Each structure stands twice: as structure tokens, then as C-alpha cells.
Amino acid sequence: MTTATAPDDQRGADEGRGGVRAALGGLTTRGRSFLAAGVAAAVCAYVLGQADLLRVGLLLASLPLICVLVLHRTRYQVAASRRLTPQRVEAGAEARVQLRVENVSKLPTGLLMLQDHVPYMLGPRPRFVLDRVEAGGKREVSYRVRSDLRGRFPLGPLQLRLSDPFGMCELTRSFSAYDTLTVVPRTEALPPVKLFGEASGYGDGQQRSLALAGDDDVIPRTYRHGDDLRRVHWRSTARYGELMVRREEFPQRARCTVLLDTRRIGFEGAGPDSAFEWAVSGAASVLLHMLERGFAVRLLTDTGSAVPGEGSDGFAGSVQDSADTAGLIMDTLAVVEHSEGAGLSRASDALRGGADELLVAFLGDLDEEQTALAARMRGRAGAAVAFVLDSGTWLTAGSVTGSVDERVRDLREAGWTALAVPPGARLTDLWQQAAGLRPGSVAAETHGGRS
Known part of the structure; x- marks a missing residue:
């Protein structure tokens, strides 16, 4: 924090x-x-x-x-500060803002009125009245903000209205400093299920060795802070004039790509309970879950952009960077908006999967062409799970239409573990259901329960 x-x-x-x-x-x-x-x-x-x-x-x-x-x-002899705790919260959660005013002059102040500029999505604009602040005195006030919508919201600048003891004059002073509150999507804690064809995360995947049996065939690298001194390769150290260590066998980290469909034509409606917000929240939940399991993850949208965009093919680089990766992904999902694209072709071109990669897709309304394109993506991953949303049913809170079931059936025939998402479904239930659904199965399914 x-x-x-x-x-x-x-x-x-x-x-x-x-x-x-x-x-x-x-x-x-x-x-x-x-x-x-x-x-x-x-x-x-x-x-x-x-x-x-x-x-x-x-x-x-x-x-x-x-x-x-x-x-x-x-x-000009009144100083002010603001503390925001925390700076990143989930939608619907509260953050606390603490304001501190200090009279750094040698004279007491008169009546003070504090007013902080807050976007209307976070609640009413807070106002506080301070009767009198003695010379060198301090006053602290606080208020809370919350938003049901994702986004980045500026807090400030703080305005201070000064008044003399006789009430003859009032002057307003504005501070230039402001803070930013990041409201990220809601997430669900997913159970650690095993999906068909899924690699086992970090440490249980395929082994890859860069060090051969012969001592002369060792591929050294420069010493880094924290390396075990027992791995120092003295012959290479003498040759290069700097401390070198042996590269040892290390496990290849299993990878997971979460594809988020953001096409405007794929989602109808807006607001916290819309289909698009459910898809964003679902993508965030899966990404955090896979990071906790040791996967290298990336967020891929229909525009072809990948986050975090580091390492090979845009995946996170190392386990030590998982916290930074999670923060970057959540910040990205906090401000993700609809794209004007008409298809998933850019996302398909950005996929460079393999047998050790898991693909999880959150898809909006699909026509026949986009369904066929999504079906071809299946061949680029070791396991693929798709959650298909019919945004029209989310507007009317009705049952899943036959066209969505048809798209799900086509994806299953292509090897996807595909499920239709009814309005109000819980991702936890669908996630467990996906674990028990064999890829390619076209049997009827039981939709996830409503929240």
C-alpha cells in the first residue's frame, strides 16, 4: 500500500x-x-x-x-496535505482520505473551511469547518469515498477558505497537489481445479537445462546480487575478469493467456451489472488466480495489445515480479473500455501458444465468422476455456438464447471447454463446471447459479 x-x-x-x-x-x-x-x-x-x-x-x-x-x-502560511489509503481498491470498496492542515505562521487563523474536489461517482463533495487554528497548530479531518464503477479518479485539488475573526473578508486558496484513486474490477477467489490439458504451473512443468555435463561446456553469466557463491565458475571468472556464475537447470514456467473481448458490438448495456463488467471482472479473477498458482500470465484483448508486455511474447518475466504484474494488470483492467473493432483477428495474430499454455477467453456476442475464428485459436494452446456471454439476455435478465448455445456447441466441437454465461452467474461455479467438462463434449450443461 x-x-x-x-x-x-x-x-x-x-x-x-x-x-x-x-x-x-x-x-x-x-x-x-x-x-x-x-x-x-x-x-x-x-x-x-x-x-x-x-x-x-x-x-x-x-x-x-x-x-x-x-x-x-x-x-500563504497555511500548509495542507492529503493521504489516501489505499490507493487501489476494488469496485464497491471504500478508501479513506485524511486531510491535514497546519498553521505555519505566528498568528492564529480565523474560521477555515476545507473543500476537496471529488468526482461525483465517489460521493458528495466533502466540506469541513475549522473554528480556529493556533500558531503552529495542526488539524486533521477525514472522509471516505467509494465507487461501484471501475476507473481512475482524481482527488483534489484541495481548496481552503480563510476568514478573519470579524468576518469582514474571506479568501479562497487552491492547492495544486492531487491524488488518484484507482478502482479495479471486483474479483472472485477461484478454487484450484485442474483443467484438461493444463500444465501444472511453476515447478512441475517441462525442465530445460542450459548447463551440460562437461565443466568446459558450462554457459556462464555475470554474477547478480543474491546468487549462491557456490555457483561461481572460477575459470570463466579468470577469463573475463569479473565474477561469473554457472547457469543451472531451471523449470520452465507454464503460461496462461486471458483473452478479453472488448468489442463494442459484442456487448450491449453498461453499468456495474452489465455483461461487459462481468467479463472484465472474470478476466481479473482468472489472472490473479493463475498468478497465485505460479503461471506466467498475460492479458490479451481483441485489439492485439498484451499486458504486461514483458518477457517472451508479452508474458510476465519471473515469479518475483508477480506482485508488480498483478498491479499492472489490475490497473489496466481498471480503465479498459470498449474497442471499435469488429473482430478477433488481431488477437488471433498475437497468439503464439504452445502445449504448455492455457488460454482462457471471455467472449461477447459472436457471429458465424468470429465463432470460426475463435475455433481456430484452439490449436494454439494446450488447453482452452471460453466463457461466452449473450449481452442481450443480460439486459432483460432472461435465459440464454439458442444462438448462444449454438456458438458454444461450435466451440466445443473445435476442442474448447466452452460455457454460456447466464445473467448473474458466479464465476466460481462456472470455473468448477469447466474443470468437469471434457473438451469437445457437446452434452447439455447446467448453468452457473445466480448471485
Whole structure:
């Protein structure tokens, strides 16, 4: 969990702009009334020749002006910071925002009003009133935000309204710092089932050796921090003049590609309960699940783009990078939107599978051409599972139509473990069902339960 904080010595973006003229614009109704009364008394004193009335007029006019000057001078000596915990949450979960105001001047402040800019999707705009902050004093307030929609939402900038003790003048100061809340898709914890043809993840896959039996045939590499010193190859170290270690036998990491169909024509409707959001949430759940099982994973969309895009063919590089890979994938899924593409051809071209690769696809509405294209993808993976959504039934909360069952049947005949997804289905149930469904089977299935 990371925390972002605005610098305590940050000054308002409007510092030095407008000067006293801007400060005079902050006069309240009371301040303007005192100023008008003072000017009127001074004019009357001049016309009538009354010196005492002139003194009263000067007193009335000077009071709001003095308040403006004092407030204008001290308004830049208030520091503020914001802490967002956590910065990445699932849709529907809450995050806590803590605001801290510090009076770094030698004079106490008057009435302060804090207002943080928050997108309407996260709730109402928070406002707080602080009565008085003594010199060197600090105040902390907090509020919570939540969103049922995925996305990246800016929090800030923070606005601070200052007021003098007499209520003559109010000035607004805006800080330039802001934080970003990332709302990722909801995920489900999937059971560790065994899919037909699936490799066993990290450590149980095929073994690959780069070190041969003869000592002279060893392929060395440069020493890296953390390498076992017992693997130092002294002959190569003497030859190259730097510390070299032997490359030893290591297990080949099984791979999993999750294909997410984002075509706009493939999904109807919008909102947290739409078919597209279910597909995004399902892709996130499968990716996290396979990472936990030790697979090298990648997210592939119909546009042909792959995430994380590192290592061979866009897969994650190592087990140590799993946390970073999960964060990158979830950040990508937080902002994924519909594509304008009409087919899956780019995704098909990006597939470079093998016998040790698992392909899990979340597909929207398919016509005959796209069904045939998806069927041909089956030959590029050791195991393939497809979840086919009929977005029309999700809009009406009806039963799966015959056309979807036909597409599922075609995919099964091509070797896919394919299932139709009814509205409100739980991925956990479908995942277990996929484990018990033999590839190529065209037998009738029982759809997953509703949440």
C-alpha cells in the first residue's frame, strides 16, 4: 500500500496573482457594508465640516481594509496535505482520505473551511469547518469515498477558505497537489481445479537445462546480487575478469493467456451489472488466480495489445515480479473500455501458444465468422476455456438464447471447454463446471447459479 502526500510547504497556485485587488474581491457582505458606511460618513463629514464624523468614517472604512491586508499577508502560511489509503481498491470498496492542515505562521487563523474536489461517482463533495487554528497548530479531518464503477479518479485539488475573526473578508486558496484513486474490477477467489490439458504451473512443468555435463561446456553469466557463491565458475571468472556464475537447470514456467473481448458490438448495456463488467471482472479473477498458482500470465484483448508486455511474447518475466504484474494488470483492467473493432483477428495474430499454455477467453456476442475464428485459436494452446456471454439476455435478465448455445456447441466441437454465461452467474461455479467438462463434449450443461 502506497501513500501520496502533498508537500507541506506547497503554496497556493494563485500566490502573487491578483494581489490586494484579489483580496478586496473577497470582502464579505459585512465587510462591504462597513466600507460603504465609512466612505459615506467621510463624504458627509467633508460636506458638513464635521471632524468627529470623519474620524468615525475612517474607522469604519479602515477596519475591513485592515482585515483584507492581514488576511492577504497570512493566507500563504497555511500548509495542507492529503493521504489516501489505499490507493487501489476494488469496485464497491471504500478508501479513506485524511486531510491535514497546519498553521505555519505566528498568528492564529480565523474560521477555515476545507473543500476537496471529488468526482461525483465517489460521493458528495466533502466540506469541513475549522473554528480556529493556533500558531503552529495542526488539524486533521477525514472522509471516505467509494465507487461501484471501475476507473481512475482524481482527488483534489484541495481548496481552503480563510476568514478573519470579524468576518469582514474571506479568501479562497487552491492547492495544486492531487491524488488518484484507482478502482479495479471486483474479483472472485477461484478454487484450484485442474483443467484438461493444463500444465501444472511453476515447478512441475517441462525442465530445460542450459548447463551440460562437461565443466568446459558450462554457459556462464555475470554474477547478480543474491546468487549462491557456490555457483561461481572460477575459470570463466579468470577469463573475463569479473565474477561469473554457472547457469543451472531451471523449470520452465507454464503460461496462461486471458483473452478479453472488448468489442463494442459484442456487448450491449453498461453499468456495474452489465455483461461487459462481468467479463472484465472474470478476466481479473482468472489472472490473479493463475498468478497465485505460479503461471506466467498475460492479458490479451481483441485489439492485439498484451499486458504486461514483458518477457517472451508479452508474458510476465519471473515469479518475483508477480506482485508488480498483478498491479499492472489490475490497473489496466481498471480503465479498459470498449474497442471499435469488429473482430478477433488481431488477437488471433498475437497468439503464439504452445502445449504448455492455457488460454482462457471471455467472449461477447459472436457471429458465424468470429465463432470460426475463435475455433481456430484452439490449436494454439494446450488447453482452452471460453466463457461466452449473450449481452442481450443480460439486459432483460432472461435465459440464454439458442444462438448462444449454438456458438458454444461450435466451440466445443473445435476442442474448447466452452460455457454460456447466464445473467448473474458466479464465476466460481462456472470455473468448477469447466474443470468437469471434457473438451469437445457437446452434452447439455447446467448453468452457473445466480448471485
